[in-house]
Amino acid sequence: MLNGRPTRLRTGVTVAELVARQVGDPQRPGVAAALNGQVLPREAWPRTEVSDGDAVEVLTASQGG
């Protein structure tokens, strides 16, 4: 699941690649990722491979009170 949508991905895809897919530049500030409801620090994105059934959230700044 990527941002709540069932997504078919190749084996071995990393969180860094998913972030890049969502926001373009993975170095862009103001982006955070969660894996299965836990914070995944930016440093861990390139080495974290996504497995079948994982839920990844890629989040960014939005307007809010």
Added chain:
Amino acid sequence: MDDPLVIGGERFVSRLIMGTGGVGSMEALEQALRVSGAELTTVALRRVDPASSGSVLEVVERLGCRVLPNTAGCHTARDAVVTARLAREAFDTPWVKLEVIGDDRTLLPDAPELLDAAEQLVDDGFTVLAYTNDDPVLARRLEEAGCAAVMPLGSPIGSGAGIRNPYNLAIILERAEVPVILDAGIGTASDAAIAMELGCDGVLLASAVTRARHPAMMAESMRRAVEAGRLAHLAGRIPRRLYAEASTPVEGMPDLRRRSRAS
């Protein structure tokens, strides 16, 4: 006059904290934020929307504002804590506007979850600004938990109903040793001025500006209202009286009653 607002050791000249939610375009938001003079602005963390135009973060950073991430929409302590940690990753700040909602219709805070989340986040090194009910006991508990500021509501979020319980607010203000920021319920400039006159250290608002017909104009009125209210608070208002009290002295009045000329 040097009268900074100090939260968690950081000094702010402006006592108006702006939210960024509810405005139609990024241009309108930028204009309103600039005019407001706010140095601290809230942002939310949401799933990436590839269709969205412009980034709220870019606007906030261009204006030199400090980012205050919120946990809006969270209903449990767990969700709020994870959201705050994600925001710390995303925005590289330990500051958070903690919001844990207990009811979707009123958007009133869920007290037990709020206090639980506040304790966890303070333990984790966050600077927590807690959005809370106008409940003096809960405000005190949040302060004891280590929150850097308590932010009681004037009335429900987005209601524009102003300050419904100024007496509770007065009790919170009398006891608090951390800044008290009125958060939510402001409808128009007089509401912000009243909050500051009552002794609040600042005002946080979003909808009152972003959903106004002319957001930038309302932002300017809020800036002035917060400044005016603060000055009035420091100046010390006169007591309310039932009867008049002449401001012109009575002494020295001439006697002008008509008299018959002495013969």
